[in-house]
Amino acid sequence: MAQMTAILRQKLRQRLQHWLAKKFTDNTNFQLNHSTLLVFPTRYGFWFVALIVLLYLLGTNYQNNLILLLGYLLLSVFILSIWFAWRNLAGLTIQVSPPAATYAGQQVQLPLTVQQQGSYQAVQFAFATAKTKVSSSQQASLQWTAIKRGHYRxxxxxxxxxxxxxxxxxxxxxxxxxHYWVYPTPIEPSSTLSTGVDTKQDSSQQNSVELPDQLKAYQAGDSIRRLHWKRLARQPDSPVVKVSEQQPKADPRWLQVPPLQGTALEQCLSEVCYQLLELEAQQLSYGLRTPAGDLPLGQGQQHLQQCLQRLALC
Known part of the structure; x- marks a missing residue:
């Protein structure tokens, strides 16, 4: 019986939501009026009506005018409650902003801007996972904890x-x-990533090592100032010249998410999320390889968001 009642209430709620959705033309700015407000007694309201009916029956049965007067007084209070409840929401203008992306385990905030020409009291905003009360305040927000990564609506x-x-x-x-995004919780990996260049080497050691792509065979017309004299002393038959004296930049980073499941996948996603944030902070190029596809090398906030969104959907 309880399950049947819950199903009926759910279907009625869905029908009301579908009917009210046709009344609003904007999905971010709403104005409440007589065509978009519903009014119904609460549980206490039904008990209050039952008390009024009981007083009326007692007053008429025993012809007691005081009991009838009390019943009429309570009926007046009930009718006035209908008007005050409706008037508290009528004319209310509500502007809703999309929630900002966050990480699993952190708070999600849904900003609200409430405006009314007069005053309003004890207005409650709620949905499946959060609720809040607002009284005579223009700025409010719904807050809840993001439990799991993903794309939510x-x-x-x-x-x-x-x-x-x-x-x-x-x-x-x-x-x-x-819509809003919940990214994996960033967790620092147990091992430090290699950036392609050993940053721990002394600058003197780096300057003393010539990489193969910095040298080329000597050709007629090349300046003798660019000759590699140390190598020429060792190998006089094969002279070479220096192409560039600058150290090569670090190779762009490719981060990979292997096809894992369960706790291992969540741990991997959290570590990759941390690495993405670190690479973006260092202004290095990076790419992402996942079972769903690859994201090309790049950098910047837009590229970072694309990578984090791909992690959220893994």
Missing amino acids: IDTLLVQTEYPLGLIRCWSYLPLQL
């Missing part, structure tokens, strides 16, 4: 109030259709 935001006495619930569903 927020389809519907619930805005409701039970002001002033908790007898009446006035609410609406806002069709957001927002």
